[in-house]
Amino acid sequence: MPGQRLSVVVTRRLPEPVETRLRELFDVELAENDAPMSREALVDAMRRADVLVPTITDRIDQAMLAAAGDKLKLIANYGAGFDHIEVQTARQRGILVSNTPGVVTEDTADMGMALLLAVTRRIPEGLAHMQSGDWAGWAPTALMGGRIGGRRLGILGMGRIGQALARRARAFGMQIHYHNRRRLHAAIEEELEATYWESLDQMVSRMDVISVNCPHTPSTFHLMNARRLKLMKPDAVIVNTSRGEVIDENALTRMLRAGEIAGAGLDVFEHGAEVNPRLRELKNVVLLPHMGSATVEGRIEMGEKVIINIKTFADGHRPPDLVVPSML
Structure with a gap:
């Protein structure tokens, strides 16, 4: 025109x-x-x-x-x-x-790393203690989280944001694994020191952290369904900065409540602003209001x-x- x-x-x-x-x-x-x-x-x-x-x-x-x-x-x-x-x-x-x-590639990757750290190091729990005035001082066994260096990060969706997250995680000493619709070029794999898994089930069952970085399409709806979530190790955590529909939120909530998954960091939700109220109650979950690009x-x-x-x-x-x- x-x-x-x-x-x-x-x-x-x-x-x-x-x-x-x-x-x-x-x-x-x-x-x-x-x-x-x-x-x-x-x-x-x-x-x-x-x-x-x-x-x-x-x-x-x-x-x-x-x-x-x-x-x-x-x-x-x-x-x-x-x-x-x-x-x-x-x-x-x-x-x-x-x-x-x-x-917003870099911004979203920053948020993914922030959620990963917040969940594994129990940062929101520490913040809640400080804000409530309950903190009585340092204790040797209080609020112990986990060290992320040396842990395996499984990235589901290795596009721009997945690769940006991988670069950050490598700097923290994490081992990079990924599942993608298409395998990356060998030069990119070498740069990221990334291991490709053709089978998502096999990758999920071996990772310490799963990060969801794929778009929502008919083929990725509930890609992390109840069956696949049950493959995760009990001490593993999952982070999602992509689309809420990729994870079966009800199944995830049940497993978090039962201690079958150690924790979750979520910036997106299956039903938009209607977040499962049971999810809000869990101490091992960090919830953010879709701030990845903010x-x-x-x-x-x-x-x-x-x-x-x-x-x-x-x-x-x-x-x-x-x-x-x-x-x-």
């Missing part, structure tokens, strides 16, 4: 520099508050916009896309994940979908990618971060 000022609807509040630049470039409708749009409001937004800028909190299904009309031409998602959008249906209706990959720098860079995708589309070209069928 060269030469035409596109109408853009943004569903949530974004960092101020991003909102300002969007207003400079497009006929943009910014969110007045930071509450998620209702289903009806989303459909209405799609009917009046050339471009919709949603986030992970905006579920866009087949029925909504069918009701959107013919004006919408691009869904420029603010975020790397796109499993909340029915991409196939969108493409069938002539609506392109773009995302923001690669921007850095000022990362969130602004995400917005810059959204703008580039829209601007490229407005100039009549293919958005650089177009979601294509091979990615689904």
Whole structure:
């Protein structure tokens, strides 16, 4: 659409520099508050916009896309994940979908390492003691955790974030193992000193820490199901900074409560903000509110990618971060 000022609807509040630049470039409708749009409001937004800028909190299904009309031409998602959008249906209706990959790789890997340390060293328990005023002083056997140096880390999904986590874990002296849809190039394996497992079951049963770093797709839903979780060693822990749907949350909760898994560090949850209340009660679990990409720098860079995708589309070209069928 060269030469035409596109109408853009943004569903949530974004960092101020991003909102300002969007207003400079497009006929943009910014969110007045930071509450998620209702289903009806989303459909209405799609009917009046050339471009919709949603986030992970905006579920866009087949029925909504069918009701959107013919004006919408691009869904420029603010975020790397796109499993909340029915991409196939969108493409069938002539609506392109773009995302923001690669921007928060380092931030998410930092959070994965932070959760790993928090769980194994029982940091939240120590923090709770200090905040409650119960701490009576140092004791030789108090709040003993585990040393991570020398432990085996099994990374499920060795893409950008998995590899970034591996580099951090190597610096802490951990042994790197991974399972991936495709084996990495030998040079990358050598750099990371990483051991590949074709069988996820075999890897899971031997690791001290499992880190989930794969996207949510139909093939990865409950990839860590009850059967596979039972393969984990009783003293192992699991960390998830990717997508909650990859782990069977109810099964994980049962096993943590029973002491069949030593601990978990979770930044994402199977049902979004509806976290299993039994999970909240456990001392061997660290829960965070989806903070993996929550850095000022990362969130602004995400917005810059959204703008580039829209601007490229407005100039009549293919958005650089177009979601294509091979990615689904």
